Amino acid sequence: MSDTILVVGEPDGPALAEATVEAVGVARQLAGPAGTVVGFVAGSGAAARAAGFAAVGVGRVLVADDPRFDQAPPAALARPAAATAEQAGASVVVLGGTTFGRDLVGSLAVAFRAAAANGVTELERSGDAVRVRRPVFSGRATEERRLTGPRAVVSVRPHTFPPANGPAVPLAVEAAPSCDLPAALLGPTRTAVAAAAQGGGPSLADAAIVVSGGRGVGAPEKFAIIDALAASLGAAVGASRAVTDAGWRPASFQVGQTGRTVSPQLYVAVGISGAIQHVIGMVSSRVIVAINNDATAPIFRVADYGIAGDLFEIVPALTAEVRRVRGK
Amino acid sequence: MEIVVCVKPVPEAESRLRANGAGTAFDPEGVKFVLAGYDESAVEQALLLKQAAPGSRVHAVALGPPGRTDEVLRASIALGCDSATAVTADVPAFHDPVATARELAEAVRGLGKVDLVLFGKHAGDDEEGLVGSAAAEALGLPFVGFVVDLRHDAGRLRFRRSVERGEETWEAPLPLAVGLQQAWNDPRTATLPAILRSRKAPIARRASGPPDAAAGSSVAERFALPPPRQGAKMIEFKSPQEAAEKLVRLLREEAKVFP
Numbered sequence: 001m002s003d004t005i006l007v008v009g010e011p012d013g014p015a016l017a018e019a020t021v022e023a024v025g026v027a028r029q030l031a032g033p034a035g036t037v038v039g040f041v042a043g044s045g046a047a048a049r050a051a052g053f054a055a056v057g058v059g060r061v062l063v064a065d066d067p068r069f070d071q072a073p074p075a076a077l078a079r080p081a082a083a084t085a086e087q088a089g090a091s092v093v094v095l096g097g098t099t100f101g102r103d104l105v106g107s108l109a110v111a112f113r114a115a116a117a118n119g120v121t122e123l124e125r126s127g128d129a130v131r132v133r134r135p136v137f138s139g140r141a142t143e144e145r146r147l148t149g150p151r152a153v154v155s156v157r158p159h160t161f162p163p164a165n166g167p168a169v170p171l172a173v174e175a176a177p178s179c180d181l182p183a184a185l186l187g188p189t190r191t192a193v194a195a196a197a198q199g200g201g202p203s204l205a206d207a208a209i210v211v212s213g214g215r216g217v218g219a220p221e222k223f224a225i226i227d228a229l230a231a232s233l234g235a236a237v238g239a240s241r242a243v244t245d246a247g248w249r250p251a252s253f254q255v256g257q258t259g260r261t262v263s264p265q266l267y268v269a270v271g272i273s274g275a276i277q278h279v280i281g282m283v284s285s286r287v288i289v290a291i292n293n294d295a296t297a298p299i300f301r302v303a304d305y306g307i308a309g310d311l312f313e314i315v316p317a318l319t320a321e322v323r324r325v326r327g328k
Numbered sequence: 329m330e331i332v333v334c335v336k337p338v339p340e341a342e343s344r345l346r347a348n349g350a351g352t353a354f355d356p357e358g359v360k361f362v363l364a365g366y367d368e369s370a371v372e373q374a375l376l377l378k379q380a381a382p383g384s385r386v387h388a389v390a391l392g393p394p395g396r397t398d399e400v401l402r403a404s405i406a407l408g409c410d411s412a413t414a415v416t417a418d419v420p421a422f423h424d425p426v427a428t429a430r431e432l433a434e435a436v437r438g439l440g441k442v443d444l445v446l447f448g449k450h451a452g453d454d455e456e457g458l459v460g461s462a463a464a465e466a467l468g469l470p471f472v473g474f475v476v477d478l479r480h481d482a483g484r485l486r487f488r489r490s491v492e493r494g495e496e497t498w499e500a501p502l503p504l505a506v507g508l509q510q511a512w513n514d515p516r517t518a519t520l521p522a523i524l525r526s527r528k529a530p531i532a533r534r535a536s537g538p539p540d541a542a543a544g545s546s547v548a549e550r551f552a553l554p555p556p557r558q559g560a561k562m563i564e565f566k567s568p569q570e571a572a573e574k575l576v577r578l579l580r581e582e583a584k585v586f587p
Contacts (some may be wrong), residue, residue, distance in 0.1 A: 073498075075461045075471040099491045103473040103507070106462030109426045115544040116426050118456045131549070136354075136454050141345050143353070143454070144550040151544055185470045188500035195494040206492040209586070233586070257341065257365075266585040280341075287583045289575065290560060305578055306560030307571050317568035321576050322586075 003035035003125070006090035007058065008081050008108075009049055010074075010100040011041070016052030018163060019096020019156075024056050025164035026156050027094045030125060038062065038088045040176060042077050043069040047173060054171035056164040062088065062176040071190040074100045076181075078107035083179035085112055085151075092130060097155035098206065105155045114151035121160050130154065138261055139284025159208055159265060204255070207236035209266045210285070212255055214240035214278075216271020216292060216311055220248035225315045226270055232322040238262065238282075240272045256281035271311050274299025291315065329384040329443040329480065329502070333374045334432050334463065335404055337361035337396035338453045347551040354453065354551050361396040363403045366448025370508045372515040373478055374446055375408045381480050387442075389435050391415040391428055391536070398531060406518035406526035413439070417536040424539075424546040425454070429462030431536045436467060438534065444485070445505040449474060457507070464505035472498060473507030 005027040010017035027037045039053035039061035050061035062084045069077065081104070085093050093108060095101035097119045109116035121142075122133040128149030134157075136143050147154070204210060211233065213226035223243075230237045238255040239248070255262055256278040267285035271292060272278060279302055282288070290299040295308035307314055339359045348355040363371070371388070378384040388404035390397040394416055401412035415435045417423070436445055445464065450457030457473070464471035475498075478487040489496040490509050518526070539545065561578070565571035579586045 073470060073472040075464065075473075078461075078465055099474045099489075102457055103461055103471065106426070106429060106458030106460065107465035107471055109458065110429065110462045110465040113540065113543040114426075115424070115546045116458055116462070117546060118450075118458050134455075136551075137345055138452065138455070141354070141551060141553050143548060143552075146547045146549050148544045148547060182468070184468070184501075184503075187470050188472050188498055188504065190489075190496050190498050192497040193494060194497070203492050203494070266579065266583075287579070287585045288560075289579070295562070300560040300562070302557050303560035304557075304583065305575060306562045307565070307575060308562060309565070309568065309571060313568040314571055317572040318575065321569070321572035325576055325580070 003031045003092070004038060004088055004090045005031045005035065006038050006040055006081070006085045006088055006093045007053075008077065008093060008095045008101070008104065009039055009041035009053065010096055010098060011043055011049060014045055014048050016049050017096060017098065017100070019098045019101065019158045021052075021056055021163040022158065022161045023094045023096045023156055024053070024058055026123065026161050028057070028164060030092060030094070030123065030130070032125070036060070038090060040081055040084045042066065042080060042176070050173050051171055055166065055168050057166050057169055059169040059172050060174070061171065062174050064176040068186050072186045073188045074103040075107040076185050077104055078111040079179045079181050079185070080176055081108050082111035083177045087177045091149070091151055093153045095153075095155045097157045101155040105153055109153045112151055112153060114153045115147035116153040117145055117147060118155045119157045120154055121157050123154060123156070135284050138257070138280045139263065140280070157263070158206055202234070202236045204236045204238055204253070204260050204262055207262070208264050209233045209235035209268070210238050210255070210262050210264045210282075211235045211268045211270065212238035212240065212272060212282070213243060213270050214272030215242040217243070222312075223248055225312065225319070229268070229270070229315050229319045229322070232319045232326070235268070240278050269299050269303065270315060272299055273297045274302060329377065329381050330439070330441055331374045331377060331384060331386045332436050332439060332442050332445045333367070333370050333386060333388050333404065333409065334445065334447050334459070335367040335371065335388055335390045335400050336364045336448070336451045337390060337392050337400045338364040338451045341452065345553055347553070351550060353548040361399055363400045364448050364451040366450060366452075366508060368515045370446040370448045371404050371407050371409065373508055375516070377444070377478065377480055378408075385410045387411045387413065387439055389413045389415065389432060391417055391431055393418055401531055402526040402529065403518070405529045406522045407516060411532070412529065413532045413534060415534050415536050425456040425459050426462050426543070427539055427545060429459045430466050430540065432459065433463045433466035434537060435534055436463070443502040445469065447505070447507045449507050449509050460505060460507040467505065469503055469505045470500065471505045471507070472500065474509055475506045476509045478506060478508070
């Protein structure tokens, strides 16, 4: 069976978002050697983003070069993306599971009359269906679902699949088919964007590495050693609830049940005891490191690597070692 | 404003996770179902909007087996919602989210003129987070998710949207459907008299409709708990430098996460 898979491109400034490049990799896997991957992008300047598809091997890109999409909500792309999937003869639509993709999956599933799943970490063809695996209950369990054919819409969890890496192919841009798009669906308008208040590093939500500090750091001014370790790793800074409740850091830094759930490749917990409240927010990280002076702290039960020692000695030494290794 | 909040019964956070006999889904046996955390924020947001626009009404809608929907609908009424609709569906523990969205959309349509439909960002059990945007499309309403701090201002809504790289500012005319982030409001707790009154509050009931056979569906096949973590490999060291060197070596060579 030869499959056609559509990938919906997420804009990142003038380029394609990294999550879309990961989605292309997944789509190619799903399409198999006989199948085809087709791209879709919308908004003004969509042609430049279409080039991002060609750079990673997707030559055929359907473009809705329409400025009405520039400040519109992601869900407004549902009908044009569904019409495009229809025209391309696609059976499956794949998106990066960012806020963009997650906002679009549901509306696209209804517009395309497809079964859908958000934030999947594994997927494969199974006859007419697509089988997916995804974490549930804050990463405390996983489920497998079968999206019965003939159509499926899936967003893939960021940082989970390797990005597609070409080879580059010539770009063949086509206009996306027109569709019935009532003006009301384009009513919500983005009027401004402010960068996250996270210092200079990546944001908690999409960082590949997160360094979090807890009560053990002792005082707000001592948090600088957490910032320094994060900077050396190119990591985002997080905090336990004890830290945000005490006002050492704003609530937006909080990782845990009442804060953000993160699942980076590497999570470093410094001076965090490991209350279930916090663990729920980070346990699905791929590798967890804990640094705590109390060798019996529960955080060591969920961590992969532990250092029981004085964080004020260990963390600066670790920062220096990371800098030394990275400097090579 | 006529405001609808779609709420979902989810297992209590402390619930023991266990697969059912067939191993296909979460086993709900003996589990207490409560209002999902993000949905609690959505109810709070609806009540704040109602306070700011006198004459507004807040309708709660839930889908599931009657025992579970009634629990969360009565909780919503105790918090201050004006009416409740249960869509009775004998759903498996993990239902198809797109089918759920279609059924919720039908229930919302049945309420008549609606200005604003609120959803929690996702429920703490299956974490699909796609019911809101799917229901919006089924209703023909625009949808914005990951929203915080929604305000009503002269017939328009102003709000922020929390995304990977920062925060966006939005405005939108009504009607609109919105998915809300949690934790940016501090949900109220119900008073005891309100809880007692909610026990006697009427709940409108609808039966769920036939599925859209042409659309395919999402079927739960397997529910698995990860093997228990072994506990951390503890690093032995005589100096902080040695600890740092050993850790970095393990992260590079064994875990292969860095750099």
